[in-house]
Amino acid sequence: MSIHDTINQFRTAMLDAGLAPPDVIEADGQLHRFHVHGDKPGTRNGYYVLHPDGRAAGMFGSWKTGLRSTWAADGKRMSEAERETFSRLIEAARLKAQAERRAEHEARAIEARAEWDAAAPADPAHPYLTRKGVGPHNLRQRGGLLIVPLFDAFGLLWNVQRIQADGGKRFKPGRAGGLFSPIGDFTNPTTILTCEGWATGATLHEESGHPVLCAMNAGSLLAVAKAARSAWAGAELVICADNDRFTEGNPGVTYATAAAKATGAKLIVPEFPEGVAGSDFNDLAMLRRKGGRHE
Template structure:
């Protein structure tokens, strides 16, 4: 006799969304960590009942994937679909509230770290290695503290940069946040890049304000936020040219962000055989060649 729980589990496995813990067939929605997602997240979800006709649904809130399953192989009927949909709506609302509460708690911690930190030492090894000024960074012990704001000027998180360049992100909100360099009062031209040192170089060489998105995946959320906050500003996405990495993720993400927000695109070009990928690397190469 077929085991509905095992069949449901196999359907999830084939979709790449198998939870590590045992599956509960109690008709309630369960969340779990999906392979490949950031540690601590619970974007995977499922619901399975075995009363009457065994049926279930599962998916990922991160990717938007969703799939249904029924023991007899037939499609769910309208009543089953509506029951599952209502359960998912309620669970999503609860998860969003939990995530907001967690982000707010983490933001309080980040603001305390920022408030306790002192002025950054301009001779910090990371600043010397990158050839940039400290601007508005702060320092806690040996770590530089990089603030991450939203478009309303609210600090939600911080990044620590160690003397050897190791970057340590704290858990909490990240999407759409940026570290600003320069005056954001009615900018005519606003530059958007990945890393903080790249942003410092761009500001020092151009004089235009910069939003440091901190990673390629955050370029588009930051560009969208900037377009909404400063609609009169011209946006310039300053890409990382990851030409030695398959698919060039920095340039790919920058192109997508520029296309979707109507921004211009700037790409650092390196001499043949030269190392480096971003505008800070390019500036240091030029300095070394003088």
């Protein structure tokens, strides 16, 4: 079999396994990492190694999804020795990639902490806070940007989110998974609320008095809920969903429900009158304050 045919068969095997291969596949017996379509920009979670000598064979997968598959030319089974050799190579590369990612996150965290330290307490009259009808709580500000701190369960600041006056939001590159912005007193709390978005969390805290952990998106609710359950095991945990009723699949409720089931938490969902806009508890509070009108 020619190298060209070997590569084409290997590429087909990757596609059949549900992994989009890179544009170029090198048949050199070395492990290669590549960006998987649909993953975050800049990540290289996909990997493959293709050995062409003798009996062509290889292995490929994704560290993000856990997919791992072997391939051998003409459908022949890979020997145990070949499989073990490939597996050792891939595991070593996985550990190296993990260390590189951790080092990158730590470097970005130093930058985020410096930005946080240089910022001043947020102006209560900031246009975003005024529009959302909430106080600044623990936010800080640099110029016209609100700075939202993102911590882990050990109280370490890893990243920040910047909110512009018009509500536009930007994250610094770096760690994002499992991070949250806390609002309120977490000294021996009896109840902890978790939600999606800082303004929603500020509203929930002001309305209930309970401390709130604000995840930055629906997909992070499960990780944040698990962190809360681990760090404050004695507290009642309540997931406060966004009701994305106008979005197919209602991701806000879908992710919140999954997080609640996985952690044994309670779940509450904001309900709106028929034909009225709004999706989260901040929208609901603003609607009530306007006497039922929602603009």
